[in-house]
Each structure stands twice: as C-alpha cells, then as structure tokens.
Amino acid sequence: MRNDVRERRERHDLSQADLAAAVDVSRQTINAIERERYDPSLELAFKLAAFFDCRVEDLFHPSLDADAVDRAVRE
C-alpha cells in the first residue's frame, strides 16, 4: 500500500531502526512497509500514526476502487 512512512521518518531524521524500536517491530518490517511490500496490521498502522502524530489516512493511501466502496456502503 502506498504510504508516506519513509518521507515522515526522514523528515524527523530517524533511522529505520529508530522507528522500528519505537513501534516495537523489526527494522526489516519498517523497510518492507516503506517499500510497499508489506501492509501493516491496523494496530501497527495506528501505532505509526500515533508516533508521527497524524491520522492513519494521512500516512497510508490505499488505492480504493470508488465503485466498490460505494457498493459496500449501500449494502
């Protein structure tokens, strides 16, 4: 999933290891999220958002199919 984790981390002058330790995951997990190879759990997404003091939707940008979302809401 597209995300701004790398941009925000670099803006705060943090290494992947620093961020990983702050949200209690491995450095490889942060790397995988930044490279969009792993979608974090809701819990981790909220932890990351809380760490950067922003909303989850400011950090992660799922490419949602608008029609599918509309259908799901109507159902």
Added chain:
Amino acid sequence: MASTNPSATDRLSRQRTYRRLMVGSIVVAVLLGLGLRALGQPLLGEAVYWLGILAFFGIWFGSPMTLFDERDLAIERRASHLTLLLAGAVLVVGASSVRVLSTLGVYEVPPVASGVLYGYVGLFATFAVVYLWLRYRP
C-alpha cells in the same frame, strides 16, 4: 511526534542476538547429534539434540522481549499456505497415480511412498480439525 528511546538500536541488536542464538542452538545440536551418532554414541547424540530443542524454546519464551513481529507471523502464514498447496498437489497427483499404477499392475509402489502419502493424508486431516476448531470455537 513521540520520542524515540535512546537504547532503541541496542534493543533491536539484542533481539537479533536472541534470534541467532535460537537458530544456532538447533543447528549446532542437530550437527553434534548427527556427529555423535556417526561416532557410535546415539544416546548421547539424542541427549544433545534435546538440549538444543530445550535451548531453542528456553530462549524463545525466556527472553525479555518479543522476538518475532507481525510481519514474521504473516510470512509464516504465507509459507504455511504455500506448503499446504504444494502438499495438496503432491497428494492429489500422487495418490491417483499410485491407485492407477497398482490397479494396472504396471508398478508396485514401495511401502515408503505409500507411507509418505498417508502422512500427507494425516497432515490434511489435522488441518481440517484445526480449521474447524478455529472457525467454530465459541
């Protein structure tokens, strides 16, 4: 932004050390066990093997930190799924081939091959029980 812990990288480094110790204990125990068996000390080899197993779980549950995170678990789930798919393909094709070849009398399947296929059947039976338990547990 929340502050980072100054010992953050130390913690990651210790986490890595614990994980290496876990894997190392198993690898060393298996190699030593095989070596001792080859040297005519099978019981001692078995004891060393079990020591390695106990060390593995001792480090895992005794370490003061979480050694595996959610991505490790996700990879484990994916690997398990792919392994089951592979085992399923082997079972479907293998079992059918064995039945046809035996019926036609073309090839008599050795007991070890039948044993492997029954092992796969056992694996899928276990999977079904665990799946149903997870799905319908209160």
